[in-house]
Amino acid sequence: MKNRCYSLRNVLAIAFLCVAMLWTASASAEDKFPTKQLTYVVTFDPGGQSDREARRQQKYLHQSLGQQIVVDYVVGGGGAVGWKELTRTKPDGYTFYTINTPHIILQPMQQNVGYKTEQIVPVAMFQSTPLGLAVNADSPFKTVDDLLAAAKKDPGGVTIGGSAAFSGHHMATLRLEKLADVHFSYVPFTGSAPQMTAILGGHVDAVFANSDDLVRFKDKLRVLAFSTEQRFPHFPDAPTLKEKGFNMVDSIDRGVGVPLNTPAEAIATLEKAFLEISNNPDIQKEMRDQGFVPLSMGHAASVEYIKKVTAEYTELANSIKK
Incomplete structure (x- = not known):
């Protein structure tokens, strides 16, 4: 009888240990991130x-x-x-x-x-993505100076598109306005995709665009300048805005x-x-x-x-x- 009691205790102890190990493994799995989509x-x-x-x-x-x-x-x-x-x-x-x-x-x-x-x-x-100032390939604006001259002649008449209001594109436009003493009409879009659709379709005069978009559409756009410290490798002929006298670096x-x-x-x-x-x-x-x-x-x-x-x-x- 005594041996049976010991045997029962051993079985219960082993069972308890197994349950404890399973619970611990389960808890550990639940704590491990991530466990789902x-x-x-x-x-x-x-x-x-x-x-x-x-x-x-x-x-x-x-x-x-x-x-x-x-x-x-x-x-x-x-x-x-x-x-x-x-x-x-x-x-x-x-x-x-x-x-x-x-x-x-x-x-x-x-x-x-x-x-x-x-x-x-x-x-x-x-x-x-560094920002570049660009126009459509068939735009009458060949240089930054051309764009600024038009803006001086007709304040608010030159439109610049960007991705959203109060974005890096918007801030770059405001900075250029202040540094060049001109006024543009900034046109915000919900993202870079509609922004690029607008410039390619001729719905805005210029854009401050992300560098990769300028690379994607390089055959359809004319990059006037980059807002970078050094010339952007994909557009070695495009000057920096710093070269044009405007202390701007934007990305x-x-x-x-x-x-x-x-x-x-x-x-x-x-x-x-x-x-x-x-x-x-x-x-x-x-x-x-x-x-x-x-x-x-x-x-x-x-x-x-x-x-x-x-x-x-x-x-x-x-x-x-x-």
């Missing part, structure tokens, strides 16, 4: 830079994270509609959004757009962000996946060939970068208002 929200029109980059990254994210990646769209307000939604999204890491600087800085600085820059937590920044930088209070573990996992992609030599070559400038900034570096750019644009915005 993730959503990559693009905040600009399909076909634009953010969309094309998300599509490029999609398969690599699937391989790295081991889960399906669904690309979705929340478009409007030059990204503002999507970033407003970002701040109201469940902070679990399963939904992340495209972010652009300086858009996420300038928009809340200029008006109430339903979100604040500090409500967006950057995961990584992986791409930049649109892209990454992804999540809401405040997203777990650090989730941010770190996403950060690692995006940095693996941005550090891939083949992807970097693809980007350069297409007219992009590759970036590779993780969470901490992106936070510091956004702080730096915020300070710069705060000062710049104040100087333009004067």
